[in-house]
Amino acid sequence: MSEKMVLMQGNEAVAEGAIAAGVRFYAGYPITPSSEVAETMAKRMPEVGGTFIQMEDEIASIMAIVGASLAGKKVLTATSGPGFSLMQEGLGYACMVEAPIVILDSMRYGPSTGMATKVSQMDLMQTRWGTHGDHWVIVLSPSSVEESYQLTIRAVNLAEKYRNPVIVLSDETISHLREPIDISIPPVLVERRLPTAKADYLPYRTDESLVPTVANVGTGFRTSCTGLVHGESGFQTANGHVAEALVERLRDKLFNNLDDIIQFETDRVEDADVLFMSFGITARGVSEAVETLRSHGRKAGSLRFITLFPFDDDRVRKAAGNARTIVVPELNSGQLVLLVKRVFGDSRKVVPMNKINGDLISPQEILNFLREENL
Amino acid sequence: MRLDLLRSERLPNIWCPGCGNGIVLRALLEAIDQLQLDPDNVVLVSGIGCSSRAPAYTAFDNVHSLHGRAIPVATGIKLANPDLTVIVVTGDGDSSAIGGNHLIHAARRDVDITVVVFNNYNYGMTGGQASPLTPTSSITTTTPNGMLDRPFDLVKLAAGAGATYVARSGIYFAKHLVDHLKKAIAHDGFSLVDAVAQCPTYFGRFNRKGSAGQMVTSQKDWMVLKSVAEKKTPEELAGKVIIGEFVNIERHAPVSAAAPKEQA
Amino acid sequence: MPEKKTFRITHNRKWCKDCGICVAVCPKKVYEIDRSDRHAIVNPQNCIGCRMCVEHCPDFALTVEEAKNE
Structure with a gap:
């Protein structure tokens, strides 16, 4: 080491x-x-x-x-x-x-x-x-x-x-x-944007980034916040137009920046005829299963979600290559597979693989699953 | 009270005619004014309910949080920036029902925040339901046959949980209220003021307490100063609410096991 | 003989909700809720500057200042 x-x-x-x-x-x-x-x-x-x-x-x-x-x-x-x-x-x-x-x-x-x-x-x-x-x-x-x-x-x-x-x-x-x-490389740190001028300060006013420059409390800006629907002032309103604009902005401030936020890890997707989509610990079993399948001549690939949400259908579709079969192994009764099915509809064969006994999915189980399901 | 401590552009307030919340808010602003606190260093944190709308009418930093959760938010703010004066504005239900667990633990920890309970004996915003401070037998929309349970004594609850400053006052006794709010805010440690106010719209109407004006002036009939109460018999004090300072002790001084030992 | 102090009452009509608390707490009957259920200053000359009304107004609608002799 x-x-x-x-x-x-x-x-x-x-x-x-x-x-x-x-x-x-x-x-x-x-x-x-x-x-x-x-x-x-x-x-x-x-x-x-x-x-x-x-x-x-x-x-x-x-x-x-x-x-x-x-x-x-x-x-x-x-x-x-x-x-x-x-x-x-x-x-x-x-x-x-x-x-x-x-x-x-x-x-x-x-x-x-x-x-x-x-x-x-x-x-x-x-x-x-x-x-x-x-x-x-x-x-x-x-x-x-x-x-x-x-x-x-x-x-x-x-x-x-x-x-x-x-x-x-x-x-x-x-x-x-x-x-x-x-852990030897010091990370690049990001600091929140803060307001610069106290004059005309409005905590939830935004520029094109859609991210507001809310002042930290105790810094003299006399700032306001509430869990109620609020406009730029940070004070409650029951105005439907303000509500709509707020909720849209909360979405768009992330969805306008999906390139920055979304990360996948892909492995030999390009020529894969069977593609695994997984996340977290399950992806480790998948990784070894793909190695074994490839060593046996089977064109297997993997897409691992590093960012799970926001979940962007277009990006998933583009990253998924042309595999006709997509297997979604996960340690639940089928959650990620719902999203994958939404992306591909009937255009691909999307197969859930679920394990709910408190143990992990092993590489061998993945190989067995493909055999048993004739995939 | 300096009117510039209010956000005038947000007034008139949303409270019903004759609501006691504005009177407690005025007393709180008066106390902050008299203590000559730098308004830039004061943060008001509230939960949900009629009283919790009060901070939005002030010129300070204000955080309107979730039902019952003002105290943990205030704890986070105070620990993040100990130089700030952090005041929780809360109601009887907000502080003692849904937020009761947070209240006792903040008192136990002796976090240096002040909790001002705008106590009008019921949930006003949702239509006059019973709270843990609703007196036994009182009529509310959820106790149509009278409140069966006994209420918390908020003063004893806070004191028992370890608060190092506890007082109660009523809005009729405006100077008394301001005085005790000042002491609570200036206190180093967890402080609580049970500020008894009126809800003429629900609690008052359902329990035939008369007009808002009568509810205010009647406080002098059923509230007794602690100094006076000490000379009275329990029989004489039946049905009375005692106001004054109940706890004022030095802040609990934590000792770390890892603190370096003094050399002998 | 010292001159009797006089006070100037200002009433913010926009913030007042005509609740009548000032009527109840004023020791000198300066205020009334009139026949149309509106707040009215009826006896300003009686004001002794105790500010009970100011301290108990839930709507920040009253101020009482000592009037300066002109």
């Missing part, structure tokens, strides 16, 4: 990535399998001049990071399904007031308290649709410890750049995996 490499657990990598990205405020509540993030932050925040606070529940945790974010800090909280459910109202609030926040959801088996120490990918749709009302979030999915570190940095940067919640969607296995990673 080179000197640059350090052995780190997935959850520690999220904490260290956040610190490298400038996070200096962490609020959280213990829950398996995310607790090591809180434990790491409890030790590390005071060392870097930051603040760690253990709150009374996940509702308080997300609201505390929203408060700290409004006061100018880069912030993180970490949780798992049951806690993520409690955070949903705060997530919607952060979308509405455009507070940059980052949440790690380390997926365990659900529903309800499910199996705390078993892996799943059952929260995918919850990240997108968990809170009420039309809203848009960015969801990033690491499939290794190294990527847990790098994507947490990216999550903090995207949150600050677009003033939007970003969810790092990990899982029990990656959270507890230990791998050597390289």
Whole structure:
């Protein structure tokens, strides 16, 4: 192992990535399998001049990071399904007031308290649709410890750049995996845009970027925010036109920048006749299965979603090559496959592959699946 | 009170005629004014409900959050920027029902914020339902046969949870209210003021409390100063609400196990 | 003999909601809610400058200032 490499657990990598990205405020509540993030932050925040606070529940945790974010800090909280459910109202609030926040959801088996120490990918749709009302979030999915570190940095940067919640969607296995990673290169940091002139200050006025320059509280701008529909002033209104413009802007500020936000990893898509679409830990089994299939002469390929949301049908279609068969392995009863079917309709054979017993999908199982399904 | 502490362009306020919220808000602005706080360093955080609309009428930074969640937001702001004076504006339901867990934990932690409870004994915004502070037997839209439960004593709740400054006042006693708000804001540690106000539209009407004016002036009949109450018997105090300062102690000083030990 | 202090009351018609709290708290019957249910200043000369009305107006609609002799 080179000197640059350090052995780190997935959850520690999220904490260290956040610190490298400038996070200096962490609020959280213990829950398996995310607790090591809180434990790491409890030790590390005071060392870097930051603040760690253990709150009374996940509702308080997300609201505390929203408060700290409004006061100018880069912030993180970490949780798992049951806690993520409690955070949903705060997530919607952060979308509405455009507070940059980052949440790690380390997926365990659900529903309800499910199996705390078993892996799943059952929260995918919850990240997108968990809170009420039309809203848009960015969801990033690491499939290794190294990527847990790098994507947490990216999550903090995207949150600050677009003033939007970003969810790092990990899982029990990656959270507890230990791998050597390289953290020697200092990351490029993004800072939120702030207003320059106090005269005529309107917190939610935007330029063509559609991202407002909301002042941090306590900086003399006398700023206002509310979860109610608001115009540029940040004050409540029941005007339908203002409401429509606000919700459209919350969408467009992300959708006008899909090139910046969306990342896939593709492997031998060009000539593939069978293509796997997956994310997170499942993509690692896929990667090995593709190697084996190729060594046997089968033209297999892989598309791994690094950015899960925003989900852009056109980009997925273009990245998918011409494979007639698309297999979607995931640790749930079929969530990602719904999106893939939406993209391709009847133009390709889209085949779900689901595992819901709390174990991972192994490369051999993927090979067996192709054989059994005659794919 | 300096009128420039108001956002005049946002007035008149949305509250019903005779609502007590404006009176508590005026007292709060008066207290901030008298303390000569730099308005740039004051942040008002609220939840959801009639009272939680108050910060939007002030010239300070204001954060209108979610139902019950003003205290964790305020905690985040205060810890992120300890130089700020962070004041939570909340109602009886917002603070003691949906936000009750946050209230007791903020008190336990002794976070240096001030919670001002605009207490009108019911949920006004949603149509006059019972709150945890609604007195037993009172009529509300969700207790049409009278409130069966006992209310919280908010002062005892906050004190029991570890608040280091707790006071109660009523809007009739405007100077008393301003005085205790000043002490609460100036206090180093978690402070709470139970500011008893009136909801003539719902609680007052359902419980035959008379006009808004009568609800205001009647406070002198059913509120007793703590100094006076101390000389009275429990029988004499039946049905009375005691106002004054209940807790004013030094802030809990945390000791870190990792703190370097002094050399012998 | 010291001159009796006089006070100037200003009433913000746009913010007032005619709730009548000022009528209830004024010790000198300066205000009335009139027959059309509107706030009215009927006895301004009685004002003693106690500002009970100002402190209890929920709508920030009243100010009382000592009138300067001209």
